[in-house]
Amino acid sequence: MSKYGLGSPLKVVKKPGETLTLSCRGSGSSFGCCSMHWIRQQAGKPLVWMGCVNSDSSGNDYSESFKSRTEIIRDNSKSMVYLKLSGLTAEDSAVYYCARNSL
Template sequence: VNTLWLSHFLLWLLSSFISSGCTGQSMESIPSNSVVKKPGETLSLSCRGSGFTFSCCSMHWIRQPAGKGLEWIGEGWTDASKNTYASSVRGRAEIRKDNSSSMVYLRLSNLKPEDSAVTYEVR
């Protein structure tokens, strides 16, 4: 049986646009351990933000398959009609952003072997 090794870890990307005054910002993955799924199953991930105004911006999910570069999955807004997804997951992915709990969720259904990756949540 071909299983998918899907790991969910936190990645906080710091760009040259983020000043040193942004200390205390963080994203916490829940849970932060590896998840094993079979093809056809559904993966659900969540992440909590803190230290910044969560409602101000969209949140992005990205992944990194073993031995490959980063791949953007999609962008989630409070207004889900604004969400956008990569063609590789369109129709299978759903991102939900809840400002009241500072949580963002990713649901990826009908998993394929090529979905196997380390998955990150970024602002």
């Protein structure tokens, strides 16, 4: 997997219990070909896979750690994928990445 489409870093500040929504815009005609993944990295810790959505939005797969409060949505017509993470805590302070499978 490779970093894909996040652009410039963005700092988002939320209160505990709130919901975070992030968006990621892909580019080129290959956006719809592959599963899109969300990954995060807390300071000083390794990357953690959160989940993915299939290329045709037919199904999602989530890490057990995030399954109950995560939703990943994609819109191929806009080359966009979204992450919604609810019930935020201090532990959710991290850098979030979207990525796609290689062709």
